[in-house]
Amino acid sequence: MRSLNEQFASANEGMFYTFEENGTSKFIEVNNAFTKLLGIPKSRILSMELNDIFAPESLKKMPQKKLRLNQKGYLYAEETLCGHNGDKLTVEIHSTKIRWEQKDLYFHVVKEISEKKWLTSQIRNKPVIASGLLTEELDITEITNHYEPLPFIEPTQGFGGSSLLSFIEPTDCLKVKRCVSKVLEYHQEKQVTFQTGSPYSTDSIKLRAFFKPIFNGNDELIKIAFVLCRAENVEQVSEMPISPLLLACL
Numbered sequence: 001m002r003s004l005n006e007q008f009a010s011a012n013e014g015m016f017y018t019f020e021e022n023g024t025s026k027f028i029e030v031n032n033a034f035t036k037l038l039g040i041p042k043s044r045i046l047s048m049e050l051n052d053i054f055a056p057e058s059l060k061k062m063p064q065k066k067l068r069l070n071q072k073g074y075l076y077a078e079e080t081l082c083g084h085n086g087d088k089l090t091v092e093i094h095s096t097k098i099r100w101e102q103k104d105l106y107f108h109v110v111k112e113i114s115e116k117k118w119l120t121s122q123i124r125n126k127p128v129i130a131s132g133l134l135t136e137e138l139d140i141t142e143i144t145n146h147y148e149p150l151p152f153i154e155p156t157q158g159f160g161g162s163s164l165l166s167f168i169e170p171t172d173c174l175k176v177k178r179c180v181s182k183v184l185e186y187h188q189e190k191q192v193t194f195q196t197g198s199p200y201s202t203d204s205i206k207l208r209a210f211f212k213p214i215f216n217g218n219d220e221l222i223k224i225a226f227v228l229c230r231a232e233n234v235e236q237v238s239e240m241p242i243s244p245l246l247l248a249c250l
Helices: 002-010 032-038 042-046 062-072 114-125 170-186 244-249
Strands: 014-021 024-030 074-082 088-100 103-112 128-134 140-145 190-195 206-215 221-230
Touching: 014 032, 024 042, 032 042, 032 088, 032 103, 062 074, 062 088, 088 114, 114 128, 114 206, 114 221, 170 190, 170 206, 170 221
Parallel strands: none
Antiparallel strands: 014 024, 014 103, 074 088, 088 103, 128 140, 128 221, 190 206, 206 221
């Protein structure tokens, strides 16, 4: 039990337990990742009702979602939460009904997905080569290729933990750093072009990077989402070109 409690407290994803009392959902316990995501102290969260953290648009169907959770024993839903400063957070919540000492309890796992929504819109509208997540220091935590192979050779230690700057021509590194600094300062999506060039580059090509900062409910940076496109194509192409085969059929 102690090991499980330690895993719960130190998990990277937000987690919490609730119970029902007279038709009202109340908190039993929350972990550190969840308090950081909301930007609300643990003591305050535990004194709140579950509905207090949801935005009005998520509360509309709350009775139906509770009913489904009790009937099936589990529930997945995309929700909008309200953080400490009123900022709205887009999250996935996986809920499970469990039985403990003849009582029904509910275990919830929360994942922030604001970057998922943004990346989906970027991939839909641009010929994206790659997308992923960065730390504030520009270290790669996730990277995925899309319409064509990555223009980089994966380091022996993997992409995770490698600096994005290590794949960029040294003379362009400063302007990329400046761009990201503005992203963090103004809390806005920004873009910059750079030339690839390093021992890990398969070829020297010009890329355009789009960066979007993701903040928690206390206005603290939790990650930076990014997409990479070929610089010469991104401005002209707003959607995927029609294939020659399809044109021949028209």
